[in-house]
Amino acid sequence: MQHSHRQRRFPLRTSGALFFFVAAYAAFELGVTVSERPELADGGVLSKAYYSLSLFVVGGLDLGTPEGGSAFGRALLWLAYFGAPILAASTLIEALWRAIAPRQWQFRRLNDHIVVVGSGELTFSYLRVLRHREPRVPVVIVCNSPQDPSLVEEFKHSFNALFMVGDITHEYCLEQIRVTRARKILLLDDNSLRSYEAASILLRMQPDVGARVVIHCGNLRFMRAMADTRVARQCETFNTYHLAAAGLVRSHMIHHFRETRSRDVVIIAGFGRFGQTILEELQRHAIDELATVLIIDKDAQRRVLVADEQVAYSGNYRREIQEGNISHPDVWRRVSDAVEVTGDNTVFVLGTGREEDNLRTALWLRRKYPLAMVIARSSKQSLFASEVGTDHDIVSISINELVEDNIPASWTSR
Numbered sequence: 413m414q415h416s417h418r419q420r421r422f423p424l425r426t427s428g429a430l431f432f433f434v435a436a437y438a439a440f441e442l443g444v445t446v447s448e449r450p451e452l453a454d455g456g457v458l459s460k461a462y463y464s465l466s467l468f469v470v471g472g473l474d475l476g477t478p479e480g481g482s483a484f485g486r487a488l489l490w491l492a493y494f495g496a497p498i499l500a501a502s503t504l505i506e507a508l509w510r511a512i513a514p515r516q517w518q519f520r521r522l523n524d525h526i527v528v529v530g531s532g533e534l535t536f537s538y539l540r541v542l543r544h545r546e547p548r549v550p551v552v553i554v555c556n557s558p559q560d561p562s563l564v565e566e567f568k569h570s571f572n573a574l575f576m577v578g579d580i581t582h583e584y585c586l587e588q589i590r591v592t593r594a595r596k597i598l599l600l601d602d603n604s605l606r607s608y609e610a611a612s613i614l615l616r617m618q619p620d621v622g623a624r625v626v627i628h629c630g631n632l633r634f635m636r637a638m639a640d641t642r643v644a645r646q647c648e649t650f651n652t653y654h655l656a657a658a659g660l661v662r663s664h665m666i667h668h669f670r671e672t673r674s675r676d677v678v679i680i681a682g683f684g685r686f687g688q689t690i691l692e693e694l695q696r697h698a699i700d701e702l703a704t705v706l707i708i709d710k711d712a713q714r715r716v717l718v719a720d721e722q723v724a725y726s727g728n729y730r731r732e733i734q735e736g737n738i739s740h741p742d743v744w745r746r747v748s749d750a751v752e753v754t755g756d757n758t759v760f761v762l763g764t765g766r767e768e769d770n771l772r773t774a775l776w777l778r779r780k781y782p783l784a785m786v787i788a789r790s791s792k793q794s795l796f797a798s799e800v801g802t803d804h805d806i807v808s809i810s811i812n813e814l815v816e817d818n819i820p821a822s823w824t825s826r
Contacts, residue, residue, distance in 0.1 A: 447476030622646030
């Protein structure tokens, strides 16, 4: 559920106006008179309040110079003489500037802000986390094409963000959003090459900006291939599935491995980006806990070959590959023939892109293997899937939720 995070700023102008009004009124109460209206000293509350307010319009032109009273009182009145009309004039000039060029006014004041490029689900996930951690930091959303007006309004009202249509690979656009003053620049666009191009331009504009740039790359093969480039070395690159898989392994799987006496059997159903990164994280953090990893996918052989090209899979565990659809009973017959899955040291990860199949198969596996750990994946957070998981002892996870739970603090703080 999204909550509104309106940025509340200290009302400096209102406080200033109140201060100058009170200063003038207090001076009159302290016995200060004015050369053009000496009768004001004997005036009532309303007349003193009226002339105190008139300072914001004509200053002290129709009142004359302060006389009499204490030195402190005269100082207060002189302060109101100068301060009230200056405050009124600056407010009027600002209002005119906002009316003539509203966007220039908003963007020229940016400093220590966060720039987010893209308007997809990842952007919304990041903004939810950002507003929970940093409710007041200014945010600019940049997209290279016009968006649905309702989406733009959601950015503005739910996250108090400025919105700009522009090409992030153009220096003019980068200058408009004051990237050199930004706290963080997150390139979350779906076009990975465009994000790397924008990062390259940023590094040319400001060579030390890399520590503040975070790049999302949706294509794992491309991200791994670009690992030795200048952009990847100087900026932080990530993939949502990497972030989600790392969170799943740390928050659920490792704890389960430590509770079992013997080494574990992990069945990964679906070996796309999510399944591949789960195995990568298991090798990195729990390789000594693995007895067997069994991979199920309709295109398992090819996907394993592609993954082997990019990541060196190693270790003493056994690896089994089964091609097929998780909805086909024969697949699970072959799985039970290949490995022993009846103990409490078995983990099923149903991570295919077919959410209904994942949940249905998870329920079937829970009934068939009551001692095993069963994990079912969805893309977005689902209340229904969470309820089913709670009722049937299934770990229901969503990519978005795992990503939000594992966004590093450095992406939102200074």
